[in-house]
Amino acid sequence: MVDGLALPPTIMRALGAPTPEVELIERLCRSAVDLGHYDAAWVDFRGEGPEHPIVAVAGCRWDRDGLADLDRSWRSGNPSQGPVGRALLSGEMQVVHDVAQVPGRPPWKGHCEASGYRSLVVLPFRTVPTGALTVASRVAGRFDPASIEPLATLADTVGLAAQSLQRLTRVTQSLEETVDALCAALEKRDPYTAGHQRRVAELAQGIALRLGMSASDAYGVAVAGRVHDIGKLVVPLEILTKPARLTANEFALVRDHSRAGADILAGVAFPWPVARMVLEVHERLDGSGYPSGMSGSAILPGARILAVADVVEAMAAHRPYRASLGLQSALDHVRQWRGTLFDADVVDACLELCQSDELHFEPDARRPFGLLPTPR
Numbered sequence: 001m002v003d004g005l006a007l008p009p010t011i012m013r014a015l016g017a018p019t020p021e022v023e024l025i026e027r028l029c030r031s032a033v034d035l036g037h038y039d040a041a042w043v044d045f046r047g048e049g050p051e052h053p054i055v056a057v058a059g060c061r062w063d064r065d066g067l068a069d070l071d072r073s074w075r076s077g078n079p080s081q082g083p084v085g086r087a088l089l090s091g092e093m094q095v096v097h098d099v100a101q102v103p104g105r106p107p108w109k110g111h112c113e114a115s116g117y118r119s120l121v122v123l124p125f126r127t128v129p130t131g132a133l134t135v136a137s138r139v140a141g142r143f144d145p146a147s148i149e150p151l152a153t154l155a156d157t158v159g160l161a162a163q164s165l166q167r168l169t170r171v172t173q174s175l176e177e178t179v180d181a182l183c184a185a186l187e188k189r190d191p192y193t194a195g196h197q198r199r200v201a202e203l204a205q206g207i208a209l210r211l212g213m214s215a216s217d218a219y220g221v222a223v224a225g226r227v228h229d230i231g232k233l234v235v236p237l238e239i240l241t242k243p244a245r246l247t248a249n250e251f252a253l254v255r256d257h258s259r260a261g262a263d264i265l266a267g268v269a270f271p272w273p274v275a276r277m278v279l280e281v282h283e284r285l286d287g288s289g290y291p292s293g294m295s296g297s298a299i300l301p302g303a304r305i306l307a308v309a310d311v312v313e314a315m316a317a318h319r320p321y322r323a324s325l326g327l328q329s330a331l332d333h334v335r336q337w338r339g340t341l342f343d344a345d346v347v348d349a350c351l352e353l354c355q356s357d358e359l360h361f362e363p364d365a366r367r368p369f370g371l372l373p374t375p376r
Helices: 009-015 020-035 064-069 083-090 107-115 145-189 196-210 215-226 230-234 248-255 257-265 274-280 301-316 327-336 344-354
Strands: 040-046 054-060 094-096 119-124 131-137
Touching (some): 020 040, 020 054, 020 145, 040 064, 040 083, 040 145, 054 064, 054 083, 064 107, 083 119, 083 131, 119 145, 131 145, 145 215, 196 301, 196 344, 215 274, 215 301, 230 257, 248 257, 257 274, 274 301, 301 327, 301 344, 327 344
Antiparallel strands (some): 040 054, 040 131
C-alpha cells in the first residue's frame, strides 16, 4: 500500500476501471496541462517500505510506463533522487528551469530527455503531505512565479481528491482484509473449500461483466462469491470432510450454512448486499431452492449469478465423495435447467464465457480446476 493513498492493485484489477477519485485526479492533471499549454502533468504518491518508493498514480499526456521503469525514491540521502523525491521528502516546491543544465546523468534526467521535457515544476500537496503534482514543458525556463501560482492552487485541489482516494483505499483495504480473514478461517477447516470460493468469485465476476453489470457491481458479486460458503464454519468438520454422500440429517445441517453465512456477514458494512447474496445463492428460479424457497425476480441478480457459478465449479471440481464430473457436464447441467432452476440470461452468459478464450480451466481432474482471467 502507498502510505494509505494508492489503491491496491487487487482492487484496481477487480474494478476493471479507474475509481471516480482517480478519474478526478486525471481531469485535474488535464486542467494543469491546459492552464499554460504545458506538455504533461502527473501525480505521485510516497510509498512505504525501506526503499521509500515513489508511485505514479494518474496523469495527462504522461509516460506512465517510463516512470514505472525508473528506480525513484524519496529516501533521504539517495544520490539519484530527483525533484519529485526532494519535493516529497522536504514538502517544498522544486523547479527545474532547464533539464539540459542538470549535472551528471541521473535516471530522472534521462527520462525527461527521452520525453522531450526541458523544464518542470513539482508541487507537493499542502493538505496531504504524501503526494505531489508534477507539470512538465518542452520549453526551457517555462515556470516562473506568475505561472506557478495557479498551478499551486490546482495542486491543493488535487490534494483534496487524494484525501478522498485515501479514505476509499482504507475502506477497501479493510473490506479486503475482512474477506481474506473469513476465507482463511473456513479453508483451514475444509481443504476442499480451498480455492472453491475464489474460483466461484472469478467465474461469477466474469458472468456479471458479460451481462453488462458495472465493474463495481460485478466486483461486489465477486466479493459475495469469495465468502458464499462462510456459513460452513458452523457445520461439523466430520460432515464437511465426509468421503461419502451425506444422510438426510447431515444434508439438512449443510443446507443451513447459507443462512448462517448471512448472519455472520450481516455486521460487515459492505457497499453491496453481500449478506443477502450469500443467503440466496442456493435459491432457485422455480422456488425449489433453500433456505426460503424464493423464486423468480425475488432473488437478487447477484445471487442468480452466483448460483450458476457455484454449480458449475462444484460439478467440475473434485470432491471428497466423487471425482470431477468435468466442465462439459457442468455446462450441460446448467443448460438443461436454463430458465427453470437457473436464470436463462445468466446461463447464456456463463456458457459464452466458458466456451470463449477469456477464461480457462486447469485440466487436472485430480484436484479442483484453476479458473483464472486470461490476460487481454
